[in-house]
Amino acid sequence: MTPSGQHIALAQAYDGITRVVADLDDADLQRPTGCRGWLVADLLFHVLCDAQRALVALASPAPGPADVDQVSYWRSFPPGGDAGGDRHAWWARRSASAFERPSGVVRLWSDTAPAAVRAAGAAVHDGDPDRCVTTQGHVIRVPDLLATLTTEAVLHHLDLIVDLPDAPRPGAVAVAVTRATLDGLRADAPRPAGWDEEDYLLKATGRRPLTDDDRRELGPAAERFPLLG
Helix, strand or coil, X not given: CCXXXXXHHHHHHHHHHHHHHCCCCCCHHHCECCCCCCEHHHHHHHHHXXXXXXXXXXXXXXXXXXXXXXXXXXXXXXXXXXXXXXXXXXXXXXXXXXXXXXXXXXXXXXXXXXXXXXXXXXXXXCCCCCXXXXXXXXXXXXXHHHHHHHHHHHHHHHHHCCCCCCCCCCCHHHHHHHHHHXXXXXCCCCCCXXXXXXXXXXXXXXXXXXXXXXXXXXXXXXXXXXXXX
């Protein structure tokens, strides 16, 4: 996908989350999500931190070459988590609860997400498709950074709506970027023929368990799932 396409995908991914949370009342913001222990407001705070990280990264140029790309970036975060992930989960939950009301997280997200998208647009239209930035100890090209942000946003969009059945689904362009990330991580492993797009996203990331039929079709590659957490 072109750098402009990655910008469009991130804009769609963040707008999708906004459409989920914008009209939720405080009770709905305290519904459970697909992330263990996190309510909607907690998970939204986590994604808000990602948008804030995007703003920092886009203002943190780095000399190339990049040491990770859209796919290899995720190999730094093995599925299953670790003690650091548990600490972050607890910190995010406590941080979200510090707002006077859960809707305070929505207001901050609604200010920050569009700013991150605007900064991403400025970065991809600066005429240098190989411009690199630094984030989380890595050097990464701007289009690949945007793809990682989109992937995380789409997956957490699906986490946000597990108890919100009428909420909108992620947009097609953003989903396509996430699918490309998973395809890269999947490499030569087969994709079961019966998986639709949402099955693929949920099963490849451990959000929906593999069935016996899935395991038979995947064969030995089943041991490589989930591809990311």
